[in-house]
Amino acid sequence: MIFAANFKTNHTRKSTQVYVKELNEKLAAKKPEDKVYIFLPATALDVYEGDFRVGTQNAYPAVNGAYTGEIGLEQLAEFDIKTILIGHSERREYMGESQEKVAEKFSFFQKQNFEIIYCIGEPLHIREKGFEAVMQYLLAQFEGIDIGYDHLIIAYEPIWAIGTGRSATVEEISTTHRALKKVIDNKPLLYGGSAKPANIKEIINIAGVDGVLVGSASLDASSFSQMILS
Ligand code: PGA
Numbered sequence: 001m002i003f004a005a006n007f008k009t010n011h012t013r014k015s016t017q018v019y020v021k022e023l024n025e026k027l028a029a030k031k032p033e034d035k036v037y038i039f040l041p042a043t044a045l046d047v048y049e050g051d052f053r054v055g056t057q058n059a060y061p062a063v064n065g066a067y068t069g070e071i072g073l074e075q076l077a078e079f080d081i082k083t084i085l086i087g088h089s090e091r092r093e094y095m096g097e098s099q100e101k102v103a104e105k106f107s108f109f110q111k112q113n114f115e116i117i118y119c120i121g122e123p124l125h126i127r128e129k130g131f132e133a134v135m136q137y138l139l140a141q142f143e144g145i146d147i148g149y150d151h152l153i154i155a156y157e158p159i160w161a162i163g164t165g166r167s168a169t170v171e172e173i174s175t176t177h178r179a180l181k182k183v184i185d186n187k188p189l190l191y192g193g194s195a196k197p198a199n200i201k202e203i204i205n206i207a208g209v210d211g212v213l214v215g216s217a218s219l220d221a222s223s224f225s226q227m228i229l230s
Pocket of ligand 1: 006157161162163164165192193194195213214215216217
């Protein structure tokens with residue numbers, strides 16, 4: 001299983017150091033085949049020792065240059081970061097990243113051989129239209145994306161389940177993952193959206209779920225490790 005923590009705009013460099021220390025102590029008991037990722041805010045990126053991979057939540061598709069407020073490949077290379085989240089719904093929505101921009105970012109980091117966790121997900125009004133509308137919406141988020149890329153993990157995150165405390169139901173996750181799996185070959189497929197210690201077991205037991213991308217419940221090292229060790 002894959003367990004990925006997305007800190008979003010939470011934690012500082014200092015609190016991340018404390019977090020990593022606690023996580024490392026807990027991870028001593030994890031199954032060797034389980035993989036752990038932590039996606040840190042840019043100010044907390046560093047070289048951390050431990051049985052996990054550090055990724056960036058975002059970067060600009062350039063080595064360096066005049067892109068005020070952004071970080072590029074050069075800044076990531078300083079800390080040996082080779083993993084990136086692309087297409088998260090918060091970036092699409094709040095930062096106005098279009099599918100075209102997302103695809104441009106994807107192909108830049110693909111060329112750099114980064115491991116990419118690519119996020120897709122539908123808003124509530126689409127989910128309410130029914131399954132066909134959901135799949136049509138999700139498939140449009142693969143536009144310009146090379147789903148044959150070797151170092152690709154996909155995360156299905158229904159927007160209405162993110163940060164709301166209300167996860168999608170087992171049935172919703174199961175049918176959506178089953179349909180997505182047909183399109184994405186055998187790429188690992190994560191579920192994200194209010195995954196937490198209380199529902200982790202039932203989520204990871206769903207066929208077609210290869211792991212979880214966790215926001216809120218990952219902010220506390222003991223809650224996140226509880227999920228990993230469950
Ligand atoms: P959540 O966030 O676990 O707080 O719902 C998930 C995500 O946005 O990746």
